[in-house]
Amino acid sequence: MPExxxxxxxxxxxxxxxLGRRIASVDDxxxxxxxxxxxxxxxxxxxxxxxxxxxxxxxxxxxxTDGGPxxxxxxxxxxxxxxxxxxxxxxxxxxxxxxxxxxxxxxxDPRRLGRARLDPNLDHLGPDAAEIGRDEFRERVGRGxxxxxxxxxxxxxxxxxxxxxxxxxxxxxxxxxxxPAGELSTDELDRLRRAIxxxxxxxxxxGGTTGPFIAARDRNGACPRCGAPLESARIGGRTTYWCPAExx
DNA sequence: ACCTATGTTGATAC
DNA sequence: GGTATCAACATAGG
Numbered sequence: 001m002p003e004x005x006x007x008x009x010x011x012x013x014x015x016x017x018x019l020g021r022r023i024a025s026v027d028d029x030x031x032x033x034x035x036x037x038x039x040x041x042x043x044x045x046x047x048x049x050x051x052x053x054x055x056x057x058x059x060x061x062x063x064x065t066d067g068g069p070x071x072x073x074x075x076x077x078x079x080x081x082x083x084x085x086x087x088x089x090x091x092x093x094x095x096x097x098x099x100x101x102x103x104x105x106x107x108x109d110p111r112r113l114g115r116a117r118l119d120p121n122l123d124h125l126g127p128d129a130a131e132i133g134r135d136e137f138r139e140r141v142g143r144g145x146x147x148x149x150x151x152x153x154x155x156x157x158x159x160x161x162x163x164x165x166x167x168x169x170x171x172x173x174x175x176x177x178x179x180p181a182g183e184l185s186t187d188e189l190d191r192l193r194r195a196i197x198x199x200x201x202x203x204x205x206x207g208g209t210t211g212p213f214i215a216a217r218d219r220n221g222a223c224p225r226c227g228a229p230l231e232s233a234r235i236g237g238r239t240t241y242w243c244p245a246e247x248x
Numbered sequence: 249a250c251c252t253a254t255g256t257t258g259a260t261a262c
Numbered sequence: 263g264g265t266a267t268c269a270a271c272a273t274a275g276g
Contacts (some may be wrong), residue, residue, distance in 0.1 A: 004253080110274075155256085214254090239253085
């Protein structure tokens with residue numbers, strides 16, 4: 001499920017129910033999810049501490065601690081944060097924290113594409129897609145010969161938009177995913193920025209990534225506005241859908 | 249049986 | 263350096 005809206009939902013859940021609880025132990029045995037840490041490293045750094053704040057940029061979120069290193073978390077493609085639930089019977093809790101009060105916080109992730117690590121590096125993340133300003137958006141997105149779709153998926157350009165949000169926003173802004181990013185006019189870039197923010201706003205309110213185009217895309221269906229059959233291709237390494245009649 | 253999948257990273261090649 | 267492609271992670275579903 002996860003793009004920016006799901007990451008924000010996880011962050012907010014931890015902010016509401018995961019702060020100020022003393023950590024009794026950490027299960028960090030999954031060395032792929034907890035890379036590059038050795039088993040026990042995260043446990044040693046966090047045991048006896050509490051989370052004090054839950055912050056987010058793009059799809060990445062992290063928890064500040066009282067005197068220890070921050071804990072970075074990422075949901076990958078199939079991860080979710082569960083708080084005070086019984087452990088996954090299928091062993092999908094790839095990383096888990098037990099609090100002294102007996103509760104727990106787990107990263108539940110069948111595919112193990114999520115991450116948990118200390119002192120996460122945010123240098124490879126651009127400004128948050130929900131907050132980026134007009135001028136910065138124009139500068140960062142509107143350059144290069146790369147396809148617009150690939151530019152928007154690049155988390156260093158803009159953090160938080162994933163495959164679905166980008167397709168939905170390009171459709172709302174009536175822009176073709178293969179347009180070279182550097183050839184957009186300022187009007188088109190402004191239109192695109194408004195579309196991205198609108199998709200994220202709708203999705204945050206809805207509690208997960210959503211939109212009319214995403215729904216049509218899932219059914220491999222028709223354009224929700226004009227009814228034309230959608231086209232699809234691989235762009236920027238991801239399956240991309242668009243309306244051939246409207247997106248230019 | 250085969251293909252695809254809301255993500256990231258590192259390797260490789262042009 | 264910019265751009266493009268691929269493999270890896272492991273499971274679910276069409």
